[in-house]
Structure formats: C-alpha cells, structure tokens
Amino acid sequence: MTDEDLRRTTYYGDRPTSSQPRPERAGERADRRSESAPEPLKVAVIYYSATGSVHELAQSVAQGARDAGGSVRVVRVRETAPPEAIEANAQWRAHLRDTHAVPIASLGDVEAADVLVLGSPTRFGHVSSQLQAFIDTWGPLWGDNAFADKVFAAFTSSATRHGGQETTLMSIYTTVCHLGGIIVPPGYTDPAQFATGNPYGASSTSDNGQRPPTEEDLRGAWVTGHRAVRVARELAAGRRVLGA
Template identity: 55%
Template sequence: MTSVNVAIIYYSATGTVHALAEAAAAGAEKAGAHVRVRRVAETAPAAAVSANPKWQRHLEDTVDIPDASLDDLDWADAVLFGTPTRFGNPASQLRAFMDTTGPLWFAGRLADKVYSAFTASNTAHGGQESTLLALGNTFYHWGGIIVPPGYTDPIQFRSGNPYGTSHVAGDGAPGEVALLAARHQAWRVVETAAALKVGRAAA
C-alpha cells in the first residue's frame, strides 16, 4: 500500500476522547499508516483542572504525549481530530489550536488532505453530531476532503453515528463498540488517503 502519514490530534479532559484517539491510532497503524498521536495544549486555568480529580489525573497521566504543532498538520496526509462536545461545539482547547493554522492555510498547505473527526458527550443528546459538523466548517475552509465513517461497516449500525465515532461518557469509558468504530473510521481515512495519493501520482 502507498505510505500514508496520519496525525491524530485531540483534546481530552478526563480520558474519554483520549481512549478513542488511541483506538483510532491502532486502526490507522493496522491499515499501514505512519501515525502521530498529539494532544492539544491545556488552556483551562489550573484551579479548574485541580478542582476535578479525574481531569487533574488525566493531565498528569498523559504528560508524555507531545503537544500538537503545525508541523504535525503539514506532515500529515490525513488528520483525525478528536474533541469532547462543549455546548454542541468543539472544546475551546482544540479550537485554540485550530485557530493558529492561518499560516498553513494561507500557503495552501492544509488543502487536499483527508479530514475526519470523533467526539464524546456526557449525555446521548449532548451535541455529538453538531460538534462533528462544526469541525467540518473548518475543513471546508481549508479545502479538505472530509471522510466520515458513514455506514460502511456493520459496527456503524451499532454505534449509530455516520458523522464520526462518538461516545456517551456518562455511560462510562468507551467500550468495544465505540473503540471498534474509531478503528474502522481511521482505517477508512487511511484507505481513502492512500487512494488519493495513488491517483495523484498517476495523474
């Protein structure tokens, strides 16, 4: 298969989206991609983080994961973004990172890459689909090629979200269905990015 570089860039407060990011990385690697997993920098006040033991513990547990940089976006052929929902929108931490991408966008270096996204909310109707669609608005501006999971695998009929992998955090940590959905989504992203590279090389 054609070599594909995949960046998985995510924000996770207490570990739910982090678990989905790890599953996506496993799916991308199984599909033969070179993978970078990157978290975006925490921008919440230290007092807010320390007030939630799960938040503080997850921040400490993931200190060795590199922060996302513009180089990761430039390097990638495909990017999967992960975020919890925040009132039906991506978390401000992820948005803060995405808002630094102007120089790459202006140079045309974000165009023609494959983009996809995954999310989690505390409740079943906590804005999962609107969060994924909101990320799509940025991908459109970048000139990206959006690849959703759709219903391209039987697992999607169990996970219930064709826009991107999602999980209800209020039900506990992501289980088998959500993790398999994340792996399938990443596999589909890699397959599509590889096909695009082959097609462009032949053109």
C-alpha cells in the same frame, strides 16, 4: 501512560500491536501487502481530552490508521484551562497527570500530515476551546494552501447520550471546508456503525465521566481511522497514475 503508549505517540512510523482486540476483517492484511506505495501516508491524530474518553478513542483511531498502512503520530493539544478549574475535578486532574508525556501538537505535525483526524469532547455542541485555540493558529498554513486535498476525519465524546456529538463533528467539518480538505466520515461502512448510530465520526457517551468507551465505540473509532487512511491512500494512488 505505559511504555507502549509512549512508543506509539512519539514518532511517525510506529506500528505497535494494539492492546485492545479489534480483529481485522477478512482480506484487509492481504490487501495491504498487495498494494504498494512509495512510502506510508503520514497520519496525525490530534485531540483534546479532559477526563480520558477522547484519549481512549484516539488510540483506536490511531490503530485503525496503522492497520490501513498509515504512519501515525498521536498528539494532544495544550491544556489552556485555569489550574483552579482542573484542580476542582479529580478526573480531569488525574488524566492530565497520566497523559503528561503525550507530545503536544505543533504546526509541524499538521503540516507534515497527509491525513488529519481531529478529536474533541463536546462543549455545548461545539469543539473544546483547547482544540479551537490550536486550530486558530493554522492561519499561516491556510494562507499557503497547505490543507488543500488533505483528508480529514473526526471523533468526539459527550457526557450524555447524543449531547451535541453530531454538531461537534460537523463544526470540525465546517472548518475543513474552509481549509479545502477532503472529509472522509466512517459512514455506515462497518457493522459497528449501526450499533453506534453515528455516520459522521466516532463517538462515545461517558455518563459524566463514569463510563469509558465501549467496545463498539472503540470499533467505530478504528473504522474512522482506517477508512480515512484507506481513502487517502486510494486518492494518492490515483494522483500518481494521473501524474498530478
């Protein structure tokens, strides 16, 4: 990872310039200046990535969230696969080595966040066991009703076209329904979404790890992060007006 990657993933509040071109639409920057809020919403981008595609999408999700005014923390869930499985796959081994400095997700990250964006590769049409294992530790927070009205969005990558992308995203959203969160998908709210064809969340196809996310995929990830924070900000403003 680069020094910029470390800065952007270590603390809430970092607002680095993205190294990947995703130009803002007209008026977005002006809108952010004109809207006031007591403090930026805290956004946790929590993901698992084996060979790198979901990691790349996570960076664009985070940049979209920052560009919408969020204070963003990017964290990965702990690797739980047996070492022999990792060693047998050169890409998996290299990615784990290259991202070792990315902070490991904690319950503190989850509890602090106003917005949670979850990312996982598809695993037989479902989330990875690594992400699911982390979610399975959320019981105490759920018992305290800590997730009620938090905004959620999701992103994924599969080895083949479609390949379980939509069911993986929907499996994440099923969990969100149990938690009492608010699902904010990207929908077809940006031209990039008509290119990716996935209104449920950001996604990409890796051709078994041979192809990184395209610019359209990365734009879709940006839209996913940006819209989740924008809607969360509007909800928060409404609550302040209502005194809720």
